[in-house]
Amino acid sequence: MKTILLIEDDADMRENTAEMLELADYRVLKAENGKRGVELARKETPDLVLCDIMMPELDGYGVLHMLGRNPATAEVPFIFLSAKAERGDVRKGMEMGADDYLTKPFEESELLNAIEGRLKRSELFRRGFDHGFEGLTKFMEQARGLEALKNIGRDRRTRKAEKKETLFHEGDELRNIPFVVSGKVRTFKINSEGKEFVTGLHGTGDFIGYMGLLENGHATETAEALEECEVALIPREDLLALLYKDRDVSIRFIKMLAHDVKEKEQHLLQLAYASVRQRVAQALLRVHERYAQEKDRDLGVRISREDLAAIVGTATESLIRCLTDLKEEGAIETQGRDIRIKDRNRLEDLAST
Amino acid sequence: MKTILLIEDDADMRENTAEMLELADYRVLKAENGKRGVELARKETPDLVLCDIMMPELDGYGVLHMLGRNPATAEVPFIFLSAKAERGDVRKGMEMGADDYLTKPFEESELLNAIEGRLKRSELFRRGFDHGFEGLTKFMEQARGLEALKNIGRDRRTRKAEKKETLFHEGDELRNIPFVVSGKVRTFKINSEGKEFVTGLHGTGDFIGYMGLLENGHATETAEALEECEVALIPREDLLALLYKDRDVSIRFIKMLAHDVKEKEQHLLQLAYASVRQRVAQALLRVHERYAQEKDRDLGVRISREDLAAIVGTATESLIRCLTDLKEEGAIETQGRDIRIKDRNRLEDLAST
DNA sequence: CGACCTATTGATCGGACTCAAGGTTGGTGG
DNA sequence: CCACCAACCTTGAGTCCGATCAATAGGTCG
Numbered sequence: 001m002k003t004i005l006l007i008e009d010d011a012d013m014r015e016n017t018a019e020m021l022e023l024a025d026y027r028v029l030k031a032e033n034g035k036r037g038v039e040l041a042r043k044e045t046p047d048l049v050l051c052d053i054m055m056p057e058l059d060g061y062g063v064l065h066m067l068g069r070n071p072a073t074a075e076v077p078f079i080f081l082s083a084k085a086e087r088g089d090v091r092k093g094m095e096m097g098a099d100d101y102l103t104k105p106f107e108e109s110e111l112l113n114a115i116e117g118r119l120k121r122s123e124l125f126r127r128g129f130d131h132g133f134e135g136l137t138k139f140m141e142q143a144r145g146l147e148a149l150k151n152i153g154r155d156r157r158t159r160k161a162e163k164k165e166t167l168f169h170e171g172d173e174l175r176n177i178p179f180v181v182s183g184k185v186r187t188f189k190i191n192s193e194g195k196e197f198v199t200g201l202h203g204t205g206d207f208i209g210y211m212g213l214l215e216n217g218h219a220t221e222t223a224e225a226l227e228e229c230e231v232a233l234i235p236r237e238d239l240l241a242l243l244y245k246d247r248d249v250s251i252r253f254i255k256m257l258a259h260d261v262k263e264k265e266q267h268l269l270q271l272a273y274a275s276v277r278q279r280v281a282q283a284l285l286r287v288h289e290r291y292a293q294e295k296d297r298d299l300g301v302r303i304s305r306e307d308l309a310a311i312v313g314t315a316t317e318s319l320i321r322c323l324t325d326l327k328e329e330g331a332i333e334t335q336g337r338d339i340r341i342k343d344r345n346r347l348e349d350l351a352s353t
Numbered sequence: 354m355k356t357i358l359l360i361e362d363d364a365d366m367r368e369n370t371a372e373m374l375e376l377a378d379y380r381v382l383k384a385e386n387g388k389r390g391v392e393l394a395r396k397e398t399p400d401l402v403l404c405d406i407m408m409p410e411l412d413g414y415g416v417l418h419m420l421g422r423n424p425a426t427a428e429v430p431f432i433f434l435s436a437k438a439e440r441g442d443v444r445k446g447m448e449m450g451a452d453d454y455l456t457k458p459f460e461e462s463e464l465l466n467a468i469e470g471r472l473k474r475s476e477l478f479r480r481g482f483d484h485g486f487e488g489l490t491k492f493m494e495q496a497r498g499l500e501a502l503k504n505i506g507r508d509r510r511t512r513k514a515e516k517k518e519t520l521f522h523e524g525d526e527l528r529n530i531p532f533v534v535s536g537k538v539r540t541f542k543i544n545s546e547g548k549e550f551v552t553g554l555h556g557t558g559d560f561i562g563y564m565g566l567l568e569n570g571h572a573t574e575t576a577e578a579l580e581e582c583e584v585a586l587i588p589r590e591d592l593l594a595l596l597y598k599d600r601d602v603s604i605r606f607i608k609m610l611a612h613d614v615k616e617k618e619q620h621l622l623q624l625a626y627a628s629v630r631q632r633v634a635q636a637l638l639r640v641h642e643r644y645a646q647e648k649d650r651d652l653g654v655r656i657s658r659e660d661l662a663a664i665v666g667t668a669t670e671s672l673i674r675c676l677t678d679l680k681e682e683g684a685i686e687t688q689g690r691d692i693r694i695k696d697r698n699r700l701e702d703l704a705s706t
Numbered sequence: 707c708g709a710c711c712t713a714t715t716g717a718t719c720g721g722a723c724t725c726a727a728g729g730t731t732g733g734t735g736g
Numbered sequence: 737c738c739a740c741c742a743a744c745c746t747t748g749a750g751t752c753c754g755a756t757c758a759a760t761a762g763g764t765c766g
Contacts, residue, residue, distance in 0.1 A: 074597060189622045192705065197622045214611035220618065243607070244427060250603040254596070257610035258567035264617035265573065269542045269550045271624045272666030276754065305713060313625030315755055320714060336763075337712085352545065629722065658745065668723055673746060689731070690744085 002119060003027040005046035007037035007063060008081065009055045013104070017050070017081075020108050026115075034058025038066045041073050048077045048119055050102075064098060077118040081106075158232045167223040167231065168209060174219055176233035178208045183229025184291060187221045188310060198311040201290045210239065226307070276314050280322045281350035283312045284332065288341055300333075300340035308339075355472060356380045358399035360390035360416060361434065362408045366457070370403070370434075373461050379468075387411025391419045394426050401430045401472055403455075417451060430471040434459075511585045520576040520584065521562060527572055529586035531561045536582025537644060540574045541663060551664040554643045563592065579660070629667045633675045634703035636665045637685065641694055653686075653693035661692075 004026045008014040011032070018028045029044060031037035035057040041049060049067065053060035060080055067073040080101040100114050158181055161167060167178050170189065178185075180202055187200040187208060199221055202208055212220040213236055242249055270279060287308070291301045309319040323339070326332045331346040332339055341347060357379045361367040364385070371381045382397060384390035388410040394402060402420065406413035413433055420426040433454040453467050511534055514520060520531050523542065531538075533555055540553040540561060552574055555561055565573040566589055596602055623632055640661070644654050662672040676692070679685045684699040685692055694700060 068597075074593060189618060191622055191626050193626070195626045197625045199618050199621065211611050211614055214608055215615055220615050240427060244421075244604060250607060251597060254603060254606050254610065255567055257607060257614060258564050261564055261610060261613050261617060262568055262573050264614060264621065265542060265552050268552065268617065268621060268624060268666075269544055271621060272550045273544050273546070273548045313621075316712095317714080317756080318754055321754090324714080669744095670724080670746080671722055674722090677746080 001025065001027050002048070003029060003044065003046040004115065005029045005031065005037060005041055005044070005049045005051075007031045007034060007049065007051040007055070007060075009033055009052060013052075017111070020111060021115075024112055034060065034063040037063050041067055041076070042070065045072055046076060048079065048115060050079050050081055050115075052081045054083070079114060079118065158230055161225040161229040161231055163225055163227050165225045165229075167225065168219050170219055170222045172219045173217055174209055174213050174236055177210055177213060177236055177239050178223065179232040179234050180204055180206050180208065181230040181232055183231075184226040185223055185229060185231075186226050186307065187223045189221050196310045197313055198307065201287065201311075203291060207234070207239070213239070226303075271313055276312065276318050277322055277325070278350055279312045279314070280319060280326070281331075281347045283308065284326075284339065284341065285344075285347055285351060287311065300335070300338040302337050303339065304337065354378065354380050355400040356382060356397065357468065358382045358384065358390060358394055358397070358402045358404075360384045360387060360402065360404040360408070360413075362386055362405060366405075370464070373464060374468075377465055387413065387416040390416050394420055394429070395423065398425055399429060401432065401468060403432050403434055403468075405434045407436070432467060432471065511583055514578040514582040514584055516578055516580050518578045518582075520578065521572050523572055523575045525572045526570055527562055527566050527589055530563055530566060530589055530592050531576065532585040532587050533557055533559050533561065534583040534585055536584075537579040538576055538582060538584075539579050539660065540576045542574050549663045550666055551660065554640065554664075556644060560587070560592070566592070579656075624666055629665065629671050630675055630678070631703055632665045632667070633672060633679070634684075634700045636661065637679075637692065637694065638697075638700055638704060640664065653688070653691040655691050657690065 004021055006014060006018055006021070006028055008017065008030075009032055014030055014032065018030055021028045029040050029046060031040050034051075034055050037049075037051065038058065040046075041063075049063075051060045051063050058066075060082075064078055067076065067078065077099045080098050081104055082101055083104050099118055102111060102114055161183070167185065168174060182204055185202045185206075185208060186198050187202065188196045188198045190196050200208075202223075208223050209219050209221070212218055217236075243253060244250075270282060274282075287301055287303060291303075305320055305323075306316050309316040312319055323332065323334065326347075327334060329346070331341070331343045331350075333342050334340070357374055359367060359371055359374070359381055361370065361383075362385055367383055367385070371383055374381045382393050382399060384393050387404075387408050390402075390404065391411065393399075394416075402416075404413045404416050411419075413435075417431055417433075420429065420431065430452045433451050434457055435454060436457050452471055455464060455467055514536070520538065521527065535557055538555045538559075538561055539551050540555065541549045541551045543549050553561075555576075561576050562572050562574070565571055570589075596606060623635060627635075640654055640656060644656075658673055658676075659669050662669040665672055676685065676687065679700075680687060682699070684694070684696045684703075686695050687693070
């Protein structure tokens with residue numbers, strides 16, 4: 001059961017509203033002024049806060065400010081209740097970070113709609129945060145319920161891409177963002193001598209190249225299908241509109257990007273000082289993490305030696321020598337192009353050294 | 354002069370409002386329905402759109418949707434005008450990405466306040482985007498006018514840090530985010546063999562370590578003063594609240610992070626395949642970019658060879674040998690610990706090869 | 707089944723790391 | 737103010753990792 005904190009100084013109003021909420025099967029915490037409200041919020045961490053603006057002791061803005069300063073309560077949805085006369089103040093409240101407002105007197109349906117909408121959104125938001133970086137669309141899928149996302153899912157044009165086909169080149173203007181429906185895609189950069197370095201591996205449910213989209217609309221890397229793929233092309237305006245207009249999506253994005261930066265930094269450290277052997281171990285783990293079949297996880301991954309070398313950032317021959325060593329040590333097994341991890345611990349040891 | 358697009362089907366209302374705006378010295382484009390409004394918006398790209406909800410041909414939501422799909426108009430502030438009876442609809446509008454709403458009838462002051470607030474914000478937003486990544490606070494400074502930021506500027510506790518003093522270690526919980534008031538700071542990671550790799554150089558006006566803050570509240574790197582510094586400690590709640598609650602700040606952040614990811618990818622490519630010589634050239638340029646005195650730009654930068662080596666990601670001795678070569682070739686000059694660039698072009702050539 | 711691509715192994719070479727030793731610089735305390 | 741110490745810079749020699757070139761074996765696809 002969801003808990004709602006109701007902060008309202010007028011006793012009638014408070015009891016009335018509380019009753020409506022309880023009938024709708026919410027647990028209601030009642031506070032008669034802002035100070036008490038903040039105390040309750042800190043102690044109980046409600047799922048949502050309804051708060052009057054004009055109050056003795058500590059007014060609605062004060063409450064919002066206090067809750068915003070504490071990480072535990074900062075993300076709790078906050079809805080203002082305001083009398084008609086305070087219309088100008090509501091705007092101030094929204095600017096301070098309230099999520100919504102209701103003008104008194106309000107209908108029961110109006111109240112419940114606002115609450116439900118916010119709770120749904122907030123839950124989505126929180127759940128999304130637990131997942132890792134790469135599956136933006138796992139989030140997107142969950143979000144399907146959101147009005148804002150409906151349009152993106154609809155009228156998708158999908159197309160096939162053959163193995164080795166290039167989806168876009170570095171420097172291309174990205175009018176559409178590819179979204180991988182099935183298959184595997186790698187993104188890479190090419191240095192002035194023509195050597196490739198793989199910057200990302202993507203699978204079902206990933207968007208590709210949005211980084212460049214955010215930078216200046218041009219791709220910062222080249223994307224190529226590793227096998228036959230099905231991709232949907234999402235008009236960039238749709239993605240941008242979603243990102244710009246929806247706060248929850250923005251914040252989710254920030255976390256994802258921050259995570260990505262952190263990973264890249266880790267990678268830099270590795271590349272700077274680790275031997276090819278260590279980097280190979282690391283790369284094997286990463287590739288398996290990303291592409292291993294879920295059902296039969298150690299069944300192996302099929303990847304060309306050249307591609308793997310580009311992930312590690314070394315010459316193909318060096319990579320192969322290293323694989324041979326690992327094979328002899330019993331850490332991995334190969335069958336033609338497939339590579340299977342036999343001793344994960346061993347690889348992890350190597351990678352972290 | 355700012356241009357405002359007013360979309361309103363009621364002729365009286367339209368003329369009245371337009372008059373108010375013209376008196377306040379705005380240029381006003383008038384449209385009598387949504388379809389005409391979208392056309393005008395595309396042709397003229399106004400600075401702000403005022404739009405009624407209920408209209409023939411294409412209603413307010415439609416207009417918002419159409420404008421949102423076009424990059425040129427997506428970022429134009431959008432304010433709904435709604436009759437009282439449409440109160441429920443307003444919420445829908447805000448969810449679709451409108452920036453504000455006004456309930457008819459409105460006061461002149463109410464209208465002008467809403468418009469001015471939005472314009473100011475939007476300009477700030479756009480200006481901020483042109484700058485590079487590192488000076489988050491250049492943005493912050495410009496933003497000083499924003500209500501939301503007032504509190505961050507105020508009651509700063511600042512403290513001195515001595516040369517070589519550690520501001521925080523990798524893994525520390527970051528309760529306060531250091532903000533560099535004066536001096537230079539480097540951030541670095543340490544690998545398992547104790548070698549350091551510099552991930553960032555920071556100077557006046559930079560926040561440090563916010564990446565970790567976004568990830569899980571723990572620092573992902575170590576920060577150390579390169580010289581005597583003055584730092585302000587910003588409570589992380591303040592920064593997070595700002596980030597979470599203010600859409601413009603969120604989006605700005607996204608762009609910054611995307612830029613950072615791009616740079617790190619570039620760096621990875623370099624590190625993977627470029628020789629020490631090339632990387633040294635690159636690092637010299639970067640360090641000068643970041644720390645050279647503005648007044649006398651080629652006066653040189655003072656940095657220990659060890660630190661520079663950690664930036665390049667090589668051994669101190671290798672770095673020194675490389676510096677010696679560059680000196681002999683006339684690309685740089687050294688005086689004790691200072692390094693001065695003599696031939697920038699030459700270095701750039703080297704770096705890009 | 708044959709042409710072509712990819713994987714593997716060998717031999718060689720060079721760049722960069724390590725260890726070692728001597729020269730400079732800068733700061734501190736008498 | 738000067739001497740001395742410690743930290744830092746610089747150079748040399750030796751070694752090793754990994755890149756390159758070359759040649760062969762193994763798979764794959766038309």
